[in-house]
Amino acid sequence: MESEKYICVRETAPQNSVVIIDMNMPMQPLRRPITADSALMNPNSRILALKAQLPGTTQDHLQIFNIELKAKIKSHQMPEQVVFWKWISPKLLGLVTQTSVYHWSIEGESEPVKMFERTANLANNQIINYKCDPSEKWLVLIGIAPGAPERPQLVKGNMQLFSVDQQRSQALEAHAASFAQFKVPGNENPSILISFATKSFNAGQITSKLHVIELGAQPGKSSFSKKQADLFFPPDFQDDFPVAMQISHKYALIYVITKLGLLFVYDLETATAVYRNRISPDPIFLTSEASAVGGFYAINRRGQVLLATVNEATIVPFVSGQLNNLELAVTLAKRGNLPGAENLVSELICIFSGV
Template identity: 90%
Template structure:
């Protein structure tokens, strides 16, 4: 399917999963993961438990392995597979990382609590979100997951939908969503936790999407780290969407640009 010539984004269909033998019942948010443009990972539970890895450079040659897991994530850059499975009768999760090409386990760890959301935040590190805290787990060495911060109260009973860190790994952001108010239940509420590794401090904000960027401010010696986040508010029955762009961690004596906001 191609977009019209006047559309701001050009869209082309690269493939359909059913054409590769993936049953439609497994094309869901909980079964399909795509950590980058390189790989698609599909978790099947019928006719047997398996994981299908689709290399987008050769999509017509999917790799299917008999694996039982609750979640599977392909590394964004290499043929490394992360697997998560809940231990029967417990609320603990067993995590494993495999090198697909070498057919070897890189490392494993048993989390003392359930991981409710996880993703590759860098090609060498997994971000693990539990009900109470966020951890980083590097694939290098023998290190266990390291606790980065505890979740703030605004994210209690939220469904976690994203977690990111900036390139320096000094700024971290966790995003969750919760049901809207009884008056506007269809307007999902977004909550965000921004954490500074250097300051060991969190800030709770209302937002349903966020991303980091870098920008060289005129007059500053080094590029600035920026965060952009999107919010929605209701005023007199009207929904207003706003995009905020803010500089993080400005140094004393440097020029600090005003916050930019775009409403629609």
């Protein structure tokens, strides 16, 4: 599931086939007899990418097809195995090998272009995600590895952040990350932010944090002050860890989704905790932004497709009443054009004026 538009399923019985589910017509799946190790539907159009290992080699054969025209757009034989791949934009496929990361454009005759080499912290990791920011100037690769010997069940998360302009990488600990654009007051240009969630075990202590920082701050312009917050896991979820992060551009909220089905919701601007609940009793392994409703889709091991988003009628009263945070409630209402803040502005003015 590369976007909210399509779900792509590879079937092996009764015969090898690829099933494409258009989310606007979920009861009319398109089934094609195709043999491949992996299939990815383009996030925007009816274009399908296929990957198959060449028999007797460690090489992968990649193909891109236009389903409507029933025509092959392009193909390429990778000299090494692709261990993870993903559409990072409607025009670009991200290809991750054991050593490097490549970008392959669906336009023209170009072959995959090497972007960077994987950092040492990602050696022998299982790659679980790869993303780029809207400008395609910042790239982030996420992997997981076995935990510390004294607590192996708490999986370790590793992240590589790469700047295309600076041609430089930074290795960090993180299980999930996502980019966002945010307008800082006093700066007419949007800032590029990265948020990442980490859960680590050091000196017998578990630390769970959410970070939000600006990338490539603009000289002479107002910048975003970095934020961090604790991720509070319930006692029964001490070995649970984040597997995905989606940022709602509609509401400027961060959604952190864990393997065991917990959902954390934080405000992007302040990193204030808004909500926590379990949305799935089964492990979640895949998420995708649901931009139209300001939420996200998640798929769990049972095969359920979940849609989570803000309850527009209740979030502002919840934040002002339950969380007792009038300022955030007013901000959310203004940001998302939400009801429930009609009387809050006057309350806020009274508080600040000491009335």
